[in-house]
Amino acid sequence: xxxxxxxxxxxxxxxxxxxxxxxxxxxxxxxxxxxxxxxxxxxxxxxxxxxxxxxxxxxxxxxxxxxxxxxxxxxxxxxxxxxxxxxxxxxxxxxxxxxxxxxxxxxxxxxxx
Amino acid sequence: xxxxxxxxxxxxxxxxxxxxxxxxxxxxxxxxxxxxxxxxxxxxxxxxxxxxxxxxxxxxxxxxxxxxxxxxxxxxxxxxxxxxxxxxxxxxxxxxxxxxxxxxxxxxxx
Numbered sequence: 001x002x003x004x005x006x007x008x009x010x011x012x013x014x015x016x017x018x019x020x021x022x023x024x025x026x027x028x029x030x031x032x033x034x035x036x037x038x039x040x041x042x043x044x045x046x047x048x049x050x051x052x053x054x055x056x057x058x059x060x061x062x063x064x065x066x067x068x069x070x071x072x073x074x075x076x077x078x079x080x081x082x083x084x085x086x087x088x089x090x091x092x093x094x095x096x097x098x099x100x101x102x103x104x105x106x107x108x109x110x111x112x113x
Numbered sequence: 114x115x116x117x118x119x120x121x122x123x124x125x126x127x128x129x130x131x132x133x134x135x136x137x138x139x140x141x142x143x144x145x146x147x148x149x150x151x152x153x154x155x156x157x158x159x160x161x162x163x164x165x166x167x168x169x170x171x172x173x174x175x176x177x178x179x180x181x182x183x184x185x186x187x188x189x190x191x192x193x194x195x196x197x198x199x200x201x202x203x204x205x206x207x208x209x210x211x212x213x214x215x216x217x218x219x220x221x222x223x
Contacts, residue, residue, distance in 0.1 A: 009153075031209045037154075043199070043213040050209070058210065088154055092211070100144045100209050101161040102201070107154040 003027075006091050006105035013112050019078040021108055023091030030096035032074035034058075034066065037088040037107075049074055050096065081112045115140045119200050119214035126190045126221045134185040134217045136200030143205020145176050147185050150197040150216075159185070159198075190221045 007022035025032065034046040035058075045058030047066040055066050063085060067075040074093075078085055088109050094102040116139040126132055138145070147159040160167050160174040162183065167174050171190075176183040187194055197218050201211040 033210070042215050043201075045210055048210050056210075090154075090156065092156075094209055094211075096209060099161065100203060100205070101146060101158065102144075102203075102211055103158060104148075104156040107156075109154065 004091060004093050004103050004105040006089075006108050008108050009106060011108055011110045013078075013081050013110065015082060015112055017078075017081045017112075019081045019110070019112075021076040021078075021089055021091075021110070023074045023076070023093075023105055024072050025074075025093035025103070026072065027093065027095070027103070028071065029093035030071075031094045031100075031102075032068065033092040033094075033102070034064075034074065034076045035090045035092065036060070037090060043090065046076065083112050086110060086112045114210075115142065115202055115204055115212050117200055117202055117212050117214040119198075119217050121217060122215065124217055124219045126187075126194075126219065128190060128192060128221055128223050130190050130221075131186070131188045132190060132219070134187070134198055134200075134219075136183040136185070136214055138181050138183075138200075138202050140181070140204060141178065142202040144203045144209075144211075145183050146201050146211070147174055147183070148199045148201065149194075150199065152196065156199065187219070190219075192221045192223055195219055195221045 091105040148156040164178040
């Protein structure tokens with residue numbers, strides 16, 4: 001079974017803190033993604049990585065950065081958390097060839113107070 | 114990017130009823146997936162179906178790539194089918210970023 005694991009299910013952080021959201025996949029997938037989901041706005045892509053150390057901005061990268069030092073791990077970093085980053089964060093991975101079916105982690109519900 | 118439209122936005126069903134959810138997309142795609150979001154927020158894979166028809170138990174899906182739409186059928190609905198159903202596509206050609214529709218919220222009443 002493909003498994004994508006996010007480090008936390010729920011997280012509460014203070015405004016201004018540096019926050020790390022971690023995601024690990026066990027299927028040797030080339031592609032990894034970070035989305036955020038907000039009521040009424042759907043799922044929006046924050047960042048995408050297609051290889052180690054490679055990244056592309058998605059639709060809403062402002063206020064976020066990412067790190068992919070190993071193929072299986074993709075980290076989302078909130079440099080200085082703000083209340084408008086309170087959201088559900090979803091990590092996904094997919095292969096880059098043939099079958100590009102994407103698999104998602106369980107999600108991290110982040111609250112910034 | 115590719116535009117994805119899902120309809121209807123909301124669906125209320127009586128247990129045992131059948132239903133059809135629709136996904137229209139604006140350009141050719143490499144990948145089309147249907148997901149069900151469970152009450153805890155996780156996206157559960159239902160179908161990977163860039164073309165053709167697939168069935169899995171009471172669920173089936175059909176994608177007509179040439180006409181740029183996909184249908185998800187739920188037969189003999191159960192209360193556990195409640196939740197949000199998403200359609201997502203990627204255009205391929207080295208672009209694997211999934212674009213999501215807004216989702217269909219399904220409520221199945223006992």
